[in-house]
Amino acid sequence: xRQFIVVGHDAPTTPDFSLDDLPGAGRLDLLARxxxxxxxxxxxxxxxxxxxxxxxDTVTVTVDGxxxxxxxxxxxxxxxxxxxxxxxxxxxxGHVAVEPSPGVSxxxxxxxxxxxxxxxxxxxxxxxxxxxxxxxxxxPTDPVFxxxxxRAFTDAELSLADGHADVRVTLGxxxxxxxxxxxxxxxxxxxxxxxxxxxxx
Amino acid sequence: xRQFIVVGHDAPTTPDFSLDDLPGAGRLDLLARxxxxxxxxxxxxxxxxxxxxxxxDTVTVTVDGxxxxxxxxxxxxxxxxxxxxxxxxxxxxGHVAVEPSPGVSxxxxxxxxxxxxxxxxxxxxxxxxxxxxxxxxxxPTDPVFxxxxxRAFTDAELSLADGHADVRVTLGxxxxxxxxxxxxxxxxxxxxxxxxxxxxx
Numbered sequence: 001x002r003q004f005i006v007v008g009h010d011a012p013t014t015p016d017f018s019l020d021d022l023p024g025a026g027r028l029d030l031l032a033r034x035x036x037x038x039x040x041x042x043x044x045x046x047x048x049x050x051x052x053x054x055x056x057d058t059v060t061v062t063v064d065g066x067x068x069x070x071x072x073x074x075x076x077x078x079x080x081x082x083x084x085x086x087x088x089x090x091x092x093x094g095h096v097a098v099e100p101s102p103g104v105s106x107x108x109x110x111x112x113x114x115x116x117x118x119x120x121x122x123x124x125x126x127x128x129x130x131x132x133x134x135x136x137x138x139x140p141t142d143p144v145f146x147x148x149x150x151r152a153f154t155d156a157e158l159s160l161a162d163g164h165a166d167v168r169v170t171l172g173x174x175x176x177x178x179x180x181x182x183x184x185x186x187x188x189x190x191x192x193x194x195x196x197x198x199x200x201x
Numbered sequence: 202x203r204q205f206i207v208v209g210h211d212a213p214t215t216p217d218f219s220l221d222d223l224p225g226a227g228r229l230d231l232l233a234r235x236x237x238x239x240x241x242x243x244x245x246x247x248x249x250x251x252x253x254x255x256x257x258d259t260v261t262v263t264v265d266g267x268x269x270x271x272x273x274x275x276x277x278x279x280x281x282x283x284x285x286x287x288x289x290x291x292x293x294x295g296h297v298a299v300e301p302s303p304g305v306s307x308x309x310x311x312x313x314x315x316x317x318x319x320x321x322x323x324x325x326x327x328x329x330x331x332x333x334x335x336x337x338x339x340x341p342t343d344p345v346f347x348x349x350x351x352r353a354f355t356d357a358e359l360s361l362a363d364g365h366a367d368v369r370v371t372l373g374x375x376x377x378x379x380x381x382x383x384x385x386x387x388x389x390x391x392x393x394x395x396x397x398x399x400x401x402x
Binding site for chain 1: 244375385392
């Protein structure tokens with residue numbers, strides 16, 4: 001399984017935002033693209049992927065490729081899934097999840113608690129400019145990629161992550177958007193051993 | 202320079218569509234993401250990239266990284282740039298371009314004419330599942346990548362492309378969305394020789 005944890009520093013933790021202005025809603029456009037770039041293929045879904053959006057260090061919304069329904073590639077409908085989840089945050093008590101729609105769950109967890117829950121599932125790989133270049137690493141088994149949104153990780157977040165992290169990885173010489181980094185991370189793992197045979201685009 | 206030509210089979214050729222339903226507007230959500238994934242980095246722009254959207258085999262909208270302004274990462278504002286260009290399509294006569302906003306131009310060209318104009322700038326690389334795996338190829342110089350939207354290329358389009366094409370390329374074993382394929386194509390070129398040094402995410 002591949003998992004992605006995306007830290008949304010300015011992301012909304014309540015549903016009172018407009019789907020007409022996702023950048024103004026704490027860059028929910030970017031977070032929506034992180035969901036779709038991690039879970040969707042052309043005319044298909046990556047069933048072995050789970051993506052966690054940590055919103056404002058307060059609430060974590062998880063989308064599970066194995067069970068999610070009605071996930072479309074566009075930002076607006078994906079943001080609507082998040083908004084719908086936030087509308088039911090009142091039902092989430094303690095660390096118990098609510099599942100407002102199939103495959104979309106919400107828990108009252110910040111980054112520290114989300115790392116406690118998820119990082120042990122595999123190898124935590126922090127995507128960071130100071131990391132080891134991916135080509136120099138063996139592709140991880142059951143990776144849990146940790147990414148930040150449009151802001152850099154804070155020192156406190158990096159310190160938290162380092163408590164769990166197996167490695168810091170950098171994917172290339174250019175600074176990518178988080179959703180682009182997810183696409184490249186998938187490609188890194190997909191194409192391990194790729195070449196010398198005919199594949200599909 | 203890197204260029205991308207994206208064939209939008211169902212894309213609108215007039216501006217009368219709603220920004221609230223980009224998937225319903227001939228998958229303009231996907232085409233908008235193709236623009237942003239080709240041109241935008243995190244907090245930066247790829248100035249050496251030009252992206253051409255062929256809309257309904259009738260109109261081609263080109264976004265030039267060297268001169269475009271007000272290009273934001275979200276789908277809606279990018280689709281609004283395309284909509285604004287289409288509002289001025291009446292000004293485009295013959296093959297002469299109009300430039301409705303800085304770095305965004307529109308010409309009355311279908312795929313055949315766009316290939317005639319653009320393909321000669323470099324190596325035409327058709328992104329296609331039957332192509333040669335990228336790792337088996339030397340990265341092209343001044344590539345012009347040709348991609349299709351959510352539909353497969355028609356036989357007529359492939360025949361047109363083959364008249365110009367240097368190579369068919371496949372980027373991996375999974376079928377990607379066109380915008381994801383653009384991100385991976387950039388990564389292929391960005392990371393040539395990457396490794397054994399510290400880069401940026």
